Amino acid sequence: xxxxxxxxxxxxxxxxxxxxxxxxxxxxxxxxxxxxxxxxxxxxxxxxxxxxxxxxxxxxxxxxxxxxxxxxxxxxxxxxxxxxxxxxxxxxxxxxxxxxxxxxxxxxxxxxxxxxxxxxxxxxxxxxxxxxxxxxxxxxxxxxxxxxxxxxxxxxxxxxxxxxxxxxxxxxxxxxxxxxxxxxxxxxxxxxxxxxxxxxxxxxxxxxxxxxxxxxxxxxxxxxxxxxxxxxxxxxxxxxxxxxxxxxxxxxxxxxxxxxxxxxxxxxxxxxxxxxxxxxxxxxxxxxxxxxxxxxxxxxxxxxxxxxxxxxxxxxxxxxxxxx
Amino acid sequence: xxxxxxxxxxxxxxxxxxxxxxxxxxxxxxxxxxxxxxxxxxxxxxxxxxxxxxxxxxxxxxxxxxxxxxxxxxxxxxxxxxxxxxxxxxxxxxxxxxxxxxxxxxxxxxxxxxxxxxxxxxxxxxxxxxxxxxxxxxxxxxxxxxxxxxxxxxxxxxxxxxxxxxxxxxxxxxxxxxxxxxxxxxxxxxxxxxx
Numbered sequence: 001x002x003x004x005x006x007x008x009x010x011x012x013x014x015x016x017x018x019x020x021x022x023x024x025x026x027x028x029x030x031x032x033x034x035x036x037x038x039x040x041x042x043x044x045x046x047x048x049x050x051x052x053x054x055x056x057x058x059x060x061x062x063x064x065x066x067x068x069x070x071x072x073x074x075x076x077x078x079x080x081x082x083x084x085x086x087x088x089x090x091x092x093x094x095x096x097x098x099x100x101x102x103x104x105x106x107x108x109x110x111x112x113x114x115x116x117x118x119x120x121x122x123x124x125x126x127x128x129x130x131x132x133x134x135x136x137x138x139x140x141x142x143x144x145x146x147x148x149x150x151x152x153x154x155x156x157x158x159x160x161x162x163x164x165x166x167x168x169x170x171x172x173x174x175x176x177x178x179x180x181x182x183x184x185x186x187x188x189x190x191x192x193x194x195x196x197x198x199x200x201x202x203x204x205x206x207x208x209x210x211x212x213x214x215x216x217x218x219x220x221x222x223x224x225x226x227x228x229x230x231x232x233x234x235x236x237x238x239x240x241x242x243x244x245x246x247x248x249x250x251x252x253x254x255x256x257x258x259x260x261x262x263x264x265x266x267x268x269x270x271x272x273x274x275x276x277x278x279x280x281x282x283x284x285x286x287x288x289x290x291x292x293x294x295x296x297x298x299x300x301x302x303x304x305x306x307x308x309x310x311x312x313x314x315x316x317x318x319x320x321x322x323x324x
Numbered sequence: 325x326x327x328x329x330x331x332x333x334x335x336x337x338x339x340x341x342x343x344x345x346x347x348x349x350x351x352x353x354x355x356x357x358x359x360x361x362x363x364x365x366x367x368x369x370x371x372x373x374x375x376x377x378x379x380x381x382x383x384x385x386x387x388x389x390x391x392x393x394x395x396x397x398x399x400x401x402x403x404x405x406x407x408x409x410x411x412x413x414x415x416x417x418x419x420x421x422x423x424x425x426x427x428x429x430x431x432x433x434x435x436x437x438x439x440x441x442x443x444x445x446x447x448x449x450x451x452x453x454x455x456x457x458x459x460x461x462x463x464x465x466x467x468x469x470x471x472x473x474x475x476x477x478x479x480x481x482x483x484x485x486x487x488x489x490x491x492x493x494x495x496x497x498x499x500x501x502x503x504x505x506x507x508x509x510x511x512x513x514x515x516x517x518x519x
Contacts, residue, residue: 017494020497020498023501024501025472039505039509040501040508043457044454046453046454047365047454047458048473049451052361052451056357056361058376058379059356059360062383063349063356065383065384065387066349066387069387070349
């Protein structure tokens, strides 16, 4: 009698049960199955055959949902024990990138002027490294970056704030590479930055904890206007895709929604000189106890993407928009 | 053979998960591509006719709560299939469906058409055919077979998901396999398939 069917009456033997368990675990090769089990082994093999193309047909839609959900939810920085792979990017970093772009010295502002607890060096350094790394990322999303003076000053301040902390890692980001290029070499960056921030007249203290008032009144508005101009210029062309880049996602966040960007940009360019945002809310940067490795460039952005820093090189009071 | 083993993504899973939780779409796509076929096939057993929709619903739930998930690859699969099972329950309630009761194998053998699933399985074809056969089992047997085989889940995990004792899960799975074996055997004899 069929060994397996016989066991229905006699009760399963231990050997039967063991074979059944192995079948359920996919560990029985149909060609090598014990007598009477080859059909079952074939059935299990058919159940677990490699994916057919039609089974992966829903990918685009699912990824669109993923992107939509992730855009509307600020992700938490997940503490990890292992090093973060270089492809990781965070929405928080993207939002911080806009902070850096919109407010000259915004990185410094984030690091010093806007966090509730200013005195905490951990918060400063974490914010600086997060924002700077994010700036590097957001800037890196557009290909070869031409940093204007205002953005360079901001980067310099971040560098100074972080000196001795993640300095080495941060130097790898595209933004700081661009700064190094402007300075004429990585070794020149320190002195270049000293000149730049001193010349900006923003009483920077070099110890990185300096509670400096950021910069003049206009850069935030000017940079925002620049982004808005770029966005408007792209409308009808790659606008949809460009909406996926971190900078424009942050612009959408600032506007309070991707569908509000148009109205927001009208407001911004209409009253370009004044920051109508009023009171700046601090970006929600958490200071994780573990070291945050700065993420590097995220997913490829539209190569015709938004310019990273825009507008005249004026200086504006850092007024980063709410990012959450 | 697929899955190659219990841990399909292995050492790359933690990085992929972390990246996905941070919003990295490419990382999430890797996870999805690895697991979507199994999810679809589970529904082809547990909710015939609604597989694509329920799979999509499952992933949406997972995406929405992705950032709260903590655990390894095994835990992730267990969570994924827990969500999938909830969708099945909801679907059954809405459709007021009753569990499919099995027809004795001999009757099935007589009813078989030439291109029917049993023959296809016997001849080494068709994932769909295999799943259709499993779907004909009593629902409680079908789902544990599906969760073990397709989900790559251990008895204890399946037991947690279906809310039964591990011993019960083991018995149900074995009964399901034996019933399937009987079907295959009877149909093979009836059609004169030699092995």
